[in-house]
Amino acid sequence: MDEPRKHQGSLRGASAKEITRGALLQKVSQERELRHYAKRASAAAIFMQRVWRRYKVTVTVALQLQEEWEKNFANYRVGSLTGTQISSTVLRPFLFFTTCLATRHKRLQTRDLNCMGRCFKILLESVNSTDQRKNFCFMAMGTPEERKIWNYQSRKLISLCLFILAEFNQLCAGDQEFVAVTTLAMRLAVLLTDSKGWKNIADSDGQDVDIVAKDLVQFMGLGESGLYISVRRYINILDVPLSSQVENVVQKDDKFLITASAITLALRPLQVTSLNVDGPGLLDVHYAAEKYCASLLTIPWLVQRLPTVLVRAMKHKSTLTPCLQTLLILKERILNEMWEIDQLKVPFSPKVIPPVGWALANVICLATGGENGTLDSGWLDQGLDYVLYVHVIIILAEDLLARLESVGHLKENKESQSDDTKLVNDLTFGESEATHGSFVTSYMDLFKPVCQQRYLTDLLAIMEKDDHIHGTETLSQYELKNHGKLEFIDIAYFYSYLLRIVSFLHPTVGPLAVLNMLSFTPGFLVNLWGALESSLFSGDGATAENLHLSPSKTSRNKKDGLFEKKGKHGNKDESKWVSVLNKFTGKSQSGSESTNLVAEQSSPSQTNKGSRDDWDIELLRHGAEGISKDLSCLLHLFCAAYSHLLLILDDIEFYEKQVPFRIEQQRRIASVLNTFVYNGLSNSVGERSRPLMDSAIRCLHLMYERDCRHQFCPPVLWLSPGRKSRPPIAVAARTHEVLLANARIDDASALPSMGSVITTVPHVFPFEERVEMFIEFIEMDKASRKMAGEVDGPASRSVGIVVRRGHIVEDGFRQLNSLGPKLKSSIHVSFVSESGLPEAGLDYGGLSKEFLTDISKAAFSPEYGLFIQTSASDRLLIPNASAKYLENGIQMIEFLGRVVGKALYEGILLDYSFSHVFVQKLLGRYSFLDELSTLDPELYRNLMYVKHYDGDIKELSLDFTVTEESFGKRHVIELKPGGKDISVTNENKMQYLHAMAHYKLNRQILPFSNAFYRGLTDLISPSWLKLFNAREFNQLLSGGDHDIDIDDLRRNTRYTGGYTEGSRTVKIFWEVIKGFQPKERCMLLKFVTSCSRPPLLGFKHLQPTFTIHKVACSVPLWATIGGQDVERLPSASTCYNTLKLPTYKRPSTLREKLLYAISSNAGFELS
Secondary structure (H helix, E strand, O other): OOOOOOOOOOOOOOOOOOOOOOHHHHHHHHHHHHHHHHHHHHHHHHHHHHHHHHOOOOOOOHHHHHHHHHHHOOOOOOOOOHHHHHHHHHHHHHHHHHHHHOOOOOOOOHHHHHHHHHHHHHHHHHHHOOOOOOOOOHHHHHOOHHHHHHHHHHHHHHHHHHHHHHHHOOOHHHHHHHHHHHHHHHHHHHHOHHHHHHOOOOOOOHHHHHHHHHHHHHHHOOOOOHHHHHHHHHHHOOOOOOOOOOOOOOHHHHHHHHHHHHHHHHHHHHHHHHOOOOOOHHHHHHHHHHHHHHHHOOOOOOOHOOOHHHHHHHHHHHHHHHHHHHHHOOOOHHHHHHHHOOOOOOOOOOOOOOHHHHHHHHHHHOOOOOOOOOOOOOOOOOOOOOHHHHHHHHHHHHHHHHHHHHHHHHHHOOOOOOOHHHHOOOOOOOHHHHHHHHHHHHHOOOOOOOOOOHHHHHHHHHOOOOOOOOHHHHHHHHHHHHHOOOHHHHHHHHHHHHHHHHHOOOOOOOOHHHHHHHOOOHHHHHHHHHHHHHHHHHHHHOOOOOOOOOOHHHEEEEEEEOOOOOOOOOOOOOOHHHHHHHHHHOOOOOOHHHHHHHHHHOOOOOOOOHHHHHHOOOHHOOOHHOHHHHHHHHHHHHOOOOOOHHHHOOHHHHHOOOOOOOOHHHHHHHHHHHHHHHHHHOOOOHHHHHHHHHHHHHHHHHHHHHHOOOOOHHHHHHHHHHOOOOOOOOHHHHHHHHHHHHHHHHHHHHHHHHHHHHHHOOOOOOHHHHHHHHHHHHHHHHHHHHHOOOOOOOOOEEEEEEEEHHHHHHHHHHHHHHHHHHOOOEEEEEEEEOOOOOOOOOOHHHHHHHHHHHHHHOOOHHHHHEEEOOOOOOOEEEEEEHHHHHHHHHHHHHHHHHHHHHHHHHHHOOOOOHHHHHHHHOOOOOOOOOHHHHOOOHHHHHHHHHHOOOOOOOHOOEEEEEEEEEEEEEEEOOOOHHHHHHHHHOOOHHHHHHHHHHHHHHHHHHHHHHHHHHHHOOOHHHHHHOOHHHHHHHHHHOOOOOOHHHHHHHHHHEEEEOOOOOHHHHHHHHHHHHHOOOHHHHHHHHHHOOOOOOOOOHHOOOOEEEEEEEEOOOOOOHHOOOOOOOHHHHHHHHHEEEEEOOOOOHHHHHHHHHHHHOOOOOOOOOO
């Protein structure tokens, strides 16, 4: 379309440049807005001019009044003014110019301080006068007009006094004039709000005076006066004893008077309940208590900043009870107010204790501790309502924990900026790491009272009483509804929260004091397990003996239940895990493969199927997300406390004395933890459930490891949770590897967690299945190496070595140690005889097997010096402590780790077993006192003698040292810094026991286990090793039971040289070995394969295959007729697992020759 012409005319004849109607209206509207804006701007300017003129005039008048006031009262004569004159001539102008010049601008000058000091002296002299006419307070009893004036001026005076208190800071503390004025102001405020201090007035009109004073106190309790903000600002500048032993400070006279007056004023609004107060008055008390809690109880180290006599006043039930009641009623509002305190000054960061944390610590210090304010172990009965107290600290602890965890997640996601970590005096003291550590330690010292046994035992005793509730007649209906009786679950909640709080603030040391107290308080763990048992096993009629539980709690559990039923959860069948694998690998799996895997996995086990149901707890089948908050709390506390106790519980106490639980109860505990952890990991773990899961996993591992050393649970117990939902072996292995390779740690909770099950609780899989899983891992690794060309591609490289028979360890170390993970490649070995000549033969796998067998036999021999045998009856191998003094000793042990890894990788059995303690280190697990019996039984018995010694331990003359001897030299090693100067006493004998066990089980062996671990994990992934416990690892390395399944061996035997299964000599051979003793059959197996134990999964997994080779031997006919047989001995080629068997004719001859051969400890050389 063509553009319109520039001068196109309209029908009216107007030009096209004419403005449209819409544009005209818009232009008019804009002009109207501009005129309105100009009018508003003009009006604002006029208003600002008026305000400024008014301010200027006001300041001028105030200065004039101040000047006249100073002249009039420069030479004031005591007692020359009446109360009315003081009100009109002294206070009226004083309050005017003080408000205009000082309080409004939030600054005090020397001139203002002089006027204030003079005015306060006049008022104090007047109030203390016995002449009613000259007493300023007598106006409160005068005419209505006088009462009104007195009330107004008194409120203004109190606000001014509190303003002066708020302006008192560290700089002013050295200004004697400011201190004097602050002292006068506090004296005046205290006197005005105490009717008993009004001379001759309280005696004549006591009730009216109390009402007037009460009205003034209520005014202080309201937000208009700024009482609690002023007191908070003042207390924050007081000194804090930042040390491990926090004690109260001692103040000088003037400062003590100011502090005492400030605390007195802060407490008075809380104590008006002693007067006849109606409903509105009660609301005022709650408001005052709300401000008291939000402003004062959140002051860091409140109790420690104050003198002892003032702490006693704050501890009194008339003060503490209203605060606790208000906290319980208005918890949401008060917690929000606490959160908002100082947020404009200091953003919440990981280095700052939030205000609710200080409120929790201060409430505990006020409700506990000694009369002198120190943090001793006493629990004082102050007439406090303990139910109210426990409920309040639960509320505060829960909120503190939520805020700490939120800032913890924030810290993980984003580093705090430098501005955010600046700390002020109100919250912390310095920002260096060292100072912060001291700060956190001092903060946690405030919780010492609740970490004492007496505190917990008192709470448990109160729980048993029926008459422990005090003061319920003053509670509202809301409070009565939530008050109730102190129950065990309340105590459990507090300590569960406390454990998580101290763990967050100080992960290494923080929880120890709490765990020690919980573990050793008589009856607490029994009560805790009783509460769990009554809820988990209530359906089968199980009852716990001597639980000492609250009857109301037990009935509530049965009525309401401690668990929540989730929606319907179908059984997880094997197809689920097939689909999981397909999802991660992107591959499809045929139905036939799935069917075979399922059929293989569901093979019958040694135990009957019905007994498994006894150990599968139905209520825990949905993990942490399927239980209630109450049950979660009880379970978390029990797992944390009992796992701590298990660390120091020796085998005598556990198995013989059976404390604190009987063996039957231990089995139930194990079944609960086993079911809970398995289902928790299978159903994924949310952030809120992580502390519970971590504690449960730790406790479960300790019980399982103890069962592995000395069985107390039936094997079916550990298998029970996964018997229905366990995936096929191949699927589980591949899913685990895929998750381990691809999943980020941050997303682990969102992914299917069968990988977590395999690495965390592998014992739910039968041992045979885990061995198959281990083999599957190796096959997958070989397949991935093959795809990468490391096996038969261009990058493949086999390792060829030449080994001298007499120096097999040294030659192997020199040529193979530097290969690292490349040792997974095939090895081609050429032997050199002791005469120096190369031995004939090609290595097709047999010579490398012989090499690994021979180098292990030589290096693990105690005579070589790298390993020794334990003093226990099983004589297992453990690194020699003197190996570190040998040339390349540590490197040699690392090399032996690679040798063992190579044997495991190739499926070659080695006829050696390692000590339980050593294997624990290889599996990444810490060893504790009770495991010392497997390493050094004599030392363990001696330590148990010390532990249970009834007399004075000093009689044994022990100290914190241990003496070692190597190469004829004695070395004294301190178990702790300065240990040679520390004697073992009854108080520290437990420390000595664990220090000694820690040295023997962890410190001494650590360099060697680390070296062996480095070599082992070059070939075997650590996650593969964690499938097994220590005993199972030895089985994986050296084979199965000490006997042979003859039928299995016969089915998997190959015949060469002319033998067949029907050959006469072969038939005689199988008949003969069936008559062997188990030890003789093992000797035969070692004779042929160099290992006395069969493969774990049967002889079909023996590589190379067990072979019987025919050795043809001719015997003259007359010799045969005469009863003679072949004289040649059987021989063996261990590198090929081959038995070279001559053609014997008689069973007796074959038995005699075979026994002679296997007993002679020779093989190939017999040929």
